[in-house]
Amino acid sequence: MIRQFGYLRPDSIDAAIVMKTRHGxxxxxxxxxTDLMLQWRRGEVMIDHCIDLTHLSGLDGIEALPGEIRIGAMATLDDLDQASSMHPVMQxxxxxxxxxxTKQTRTLATVGGNMCNASPGADLSPLFVALEARCLIEGPNGRREISMENFLTGVNRTALDGQELLRAIVVPVPQARREASYRRVARTVVDIALVSAAASLTAxxxxxxxxxxxxxxxAPVPVRVTEGERLLVGRSLDDIDSAHLEEVAGHAATVARPISDVRAGAGYRTRMCPVLVRRALADALGRFGGDEE
Amino acid sequence: MIRMTVNGRTFDLDAKPHERLCDLLRRALGLYGVRVSCSEGECGSCTVIMDGEPVTSCLVLAMQAEGREVVTIEGLGSEDDLHPIQEAFIEEQGFQCAFCTPGFIMAAKAFLDENPDPTEAEAAMAMSGNICRCGAYPYIVKSVMNAAAKLREEGSVSNTG
Known part of the structure; x- marks a missing residue:
């Protein structure tokens, strides 16, 4: 069966929202x-009109602003890679x-698209949550901002209402030094995460x-390890030893609620949570060892 | 009608709204070096270079490519005048059935433009977006290393080859 859709090219963000409101x-x-093309070809989503954001200006680019870094929703994964040296949180x-x-998909896939697709396995989601990222949303009734934690609501579900559009993701840059890290296990270098952990420390x-x-x-959305976080606040960077990391990481297994699927069993995923938390924390701590700003 | 530059020439093409870039290049321009295999962005065989970056053309709407500069394997060299990367793949036997080869060569082209003097590990990682069902990987990595040396010798790792 040949499926088709109509093609719309808005010349502004407002025009895109009007198109979306009109066509439903x-x-x-x-x-x-990169996700939508496959979902549409597989018949998983029905599309009558494609509102192509590719040629719109104002949605791409990664900008350092006072106190925050603003990642345009249309910035690609490759753009994010290229912006690594901008700031420790960008690293x-x-x-x-x-x-x-893969490289040839990172040049296409956008950061905003990755978040709006809201896959539970999305690599950037836990890291954005750990970095306190916020989502800048544009809709028929104006602009609003919510935390990434509240933006992601379920498997392929977000807090966007019918017409709203994710404009940018804002990553705060605190006065104090912040270092972060993301660790995952995946079957091959190009595979998606079986289980992952992100840690961000501000000292x-x-x-x-x-x-x-x-x-x-x-879980359907990233899960915070709040009990573990509490054990770290107030500690000196120097006196965190491996026993302490072990204790913090141990709390990860109690909050994980994974499923078993073709890629991994729930038991394996649960057991890997503390391991990855420990690795992410050790990595973030290690970065403090570098040059002080 | 959409206008795009393909292999250095500007075309006005009648693309369907839902048509993929790979399909348009094959249908309208007969560029059969754009090999479509998995159609899921996994295998890299449809890799072309768009505005200097490698892309899996099965994941791009033709409409998204309007105004862009696209290079396919046909734009790299000709039978009489092979591109150094093509020569290197022949010398090192970086293929068996060769179905995946255009995709590998375009990925290698984009990679070497960015990193003219890679390590073997970097070359292998850069080829991780392409699948060779014959399993010629060690020879493919050798081909990329050989191509890098050839291009450095030539002293011109320019944009479109």
Whole structure:
């Protein structure tokens, strides 16, 4: 069966929202299209109109602003990789982007599309949650902002209402130094994560002021390891030893609620959670050992 | 009608709204070196270079490529005048059935433009977006290393070859 759809090319964000409002549910915003193309060809989604965002200006680019970094929703995974050296928080995001799919798909796939597709296995989701990222949303009734934690609501589900469009993802850059890391296990270098963990530590004068740990691929949305985070805040960077990391990481297994599927069993995923949390934390801690800013 | 530059020439093409770039290049321009295999962005056989970056053309709508500069294997060299990467793949026997070869060569082209002096590990990683069902991988990595040496010798790792 040959399926087809109509093609719409808005010349502004407002025009895109008007098109979406007019054509309804079966009109879809088309970003990189790397997920949507496959879902449409497989018949998993019905599309009457493609609203192509490719030629719109103002949605791409990665910008350093005072106190935050703004990642346009149409910035590609490859753009994220190229922006690694911009700031320590971008280092972790770039390292993660580089793990995703293949070079020739990273040049197409967008950061915003990856978040809007809301796959439980999306590599960037737990890291964005650990970095306290916020989503800038544009809709018929204006602009709003919500945390990434609240943006992701379920398997392939987000807090976007019917017409809204994700405009950018904002990653805060705190005054104190922040280092982050993402670790995963995957079958091959080009595979998606079987289970993953992201950690972000913020320290001032050698003391941890804020800690965020998030697990990926073990629930419909990223899961915070709040009990573990609490054990880190107030500690000195120097006196965190392996026994302490072990204790923090141990809490990861209690909050994970993975499924078994063709890629891995729930038991394996659960057992890997503390391992990956420990690796991500050790990695983030190790980065503090580098040059002080 | 959409306008795009393909292998250095500008075309006005009648693309369907839902048509993929790989299908348009094959249908309208007869560029059968764009090999479509998995159609899922997994195998890399349909890799072309768009505005200097490698892309899996099975995941791109033709409409998205409007105004862009596209290079396919046909734009790299000719039978009488092979591109150094093509020569290197022949010398090192970097293929068996060769179905995947155009995709590998285009991925190698984009990679070597960015990194003219790679290590073997970097070359292998750069080829991880392409699948060779014959399993010629060690020879493919050798081909890329050989191509890099040839191109460095030539001293011109320019945009479109």
């Amino acid at each position: 549910e079966r009109a879809r915003y088309w970003a990189g299209g 972790a995001l770039g390292d993660t982007a580089r793990l995703m799919c 001032d004068a050698g003391t941890i002021k804020d800690a965020r740990i998030a697990l990926g691929s073990v």
